Structures are given as C-alpha cells and as structure tokens.
Amino acid sequence: MEKEIDNTSAAPQSLFFQNGHVRLHAVAAGRKDGPVVVLLHGFPEFWYGWHRQIAPLAAAGFRVIVPDQRGYNQSGKPRGVRWYALVELTSDVIAIADQLGQRKISLAGHDWGAAVAWSAALTHPQRIARLAILNVPHPSVMRHFLMHNNKQLRRSWYMFFFQIPFLPEALFSANHFHMGTSTLERSSRAGTFSSADFAQYRAAWSEPGALTAMIDWYRAAFRYRAHFADRNVRVPTRILWGERDRFLAFEMAEASLRYCADAEVISFPEASHWLQHEQPARVSELLIEFFQRS
Secondary structure (H helix, E strand, C coil): CCCCCCCCCCCCEEEEEEECCEEEEEEEECCCCCCEEEEECCCCCCHHHHHHHHHHHHHCCCEEEEECCCCCCCCCCCCCHHHHCHHHHHHHHHHHHHHCCCCCEEEEEECHHHHHHHHHHHHCHHHEEEEEEECCCCHHHHHHHHHHCHHHHHHCHHHHHCCCCCHHHHHHHHHHHHHHHHHHHHCCCCCCCCHHHHHHHHHHHCCCCHHHHHHHHHHHHHHCCCCCCCCCECCCEEEEEECCCCCCCCHHHHHHHHHECCEEEEEECCCCCCHHHHCHHHHHHHHHHHHCCC
C-alpha cells in the first residue's frame, strides 16, 4: 500500500503495491488528491525511463505514479515465463489503480509499457480515462506487420533471439552490460544517454533475477498470445512517434488509427525510439495537454 507522502511534493518518492504474490515498486510525485497518471516504461528501462516527465506532470497538478514493471529493478521477479504474459502485466496496472482508490486513471506507455497500456485500454476501458502511446502500435497492427512485412520482421530479429534460453542473458550482461548500453546508444540520437544514465541502468540490470525476468516478457509474448474480445480501443488516444525508430516502422502508427474510435498521431521526424528522452519537454507538454482535457 501507499506510504504517507508530502501532499505537495513534486520530488519522486518510493511506494509499493501488491498484486497477488508480486510486489510492485513505484515512484510517485505530485498532490495525492490530483488526478492520477500512470507511466509505464519499456525494455530495457525501469521507472527512470520517465524521469524527465515526472516533475512537469506533477507541477501540472497530477498525481504521477511510475512503477518498475514486474521483473524490473525493485519490483518482484516471479520465476516462470507464464508470469510475464500480457494478461498478468495488465493486471498490475489495474491493481495499482485499485490500491490508489481510482475508478479511472490516465495511462501512458513507451515500448513494452505501451503494449501493456494498449492491453489495459482494450480489456479494461472503463478504468482508463485517456491513453497515451509512445512508439508501439496497436497489437493487431504489430501482429500483422510481423506476419506480412519483411522489413519489420528483420527489424524485430531480437524478439526471436530472446527466445533462446540463457544465451541472451549472458550476452546482455557481458563486459559490464555492454550490449545493453551500446544498444541504447546506437539506436538513439547522439548524446541522448549520459554516463550517469547508464550507471542507473546498470544498477537496475544488476538486480538479482532482473535480466531473465525482463527477457521473459518476450518469451511470454510468443508462448501466451493475448486475445481481445474487442480489438477496437474506445478510450481517447494520443500516439506519439519518433519516426527514426530503428525497431518499429512509422507506418504502424498511422495503421493503428484504424483500431481507435478517437485517436491522433503526432510524429517527431528527427526523433528515435527513445522519444521521451530526446524530446522531454515536448513530450511532457503533449501529455499534460492531453490528460487535462475533460
């Protein structure tokens, strides 16, 4: 449950939530009586992936909750691939909303966090007030492009590599996590990540069991396909997309609109997959403006 926190504090402070046997760590900022915004990080980040958005959102009056998703950093790391199926990941979001006493939350996600956010909006639309997505398409679009677009299939080679047991963890952690830091560095604009940022990531990746848990998200995606009764998103949606994404084709952003009742795409021609790091102020502005709509 949530610890007592200064009601006016914009500085992130730790709290913990519980979903079954999984303990979830999060940082929170802003007024405890403000409208709740939950920010979901992707691979291979942790709550820190949103660190430049926390203070602006809190200053705008929101209660900002940024979890370490299960398997990451200080959150629980259940053993077994099945615990990282999308239905389990989505249940963490609803558990957080429940324990905050929130009937509805605004939700933003990047990378894998965006996949979880899409899922939450599809399976629990009554619990999501507004949905913001960064650089990940609607799940039906992702599936279609993986099956029918050779260019996207080649871009997604790492998803197949991660199905191998043990080897991905060994390579990722070798030479002081060189694979992890170099991937972030090569796929982003020059200077996006600092040595201080990499120190934060190495510390998170060093948590016992973290690498296997993080990679198990990909293994679970192949073994436990998500099924949605209704593939159409009924929640107001804003998709932000860095067009120079080396992993995911920009065409998927526009294609995702077909599955949304009320949505828009805002693109960043010079930005990469790591949009909230490269355009922190603009991303914060767009999230605040969108989440403040009645």
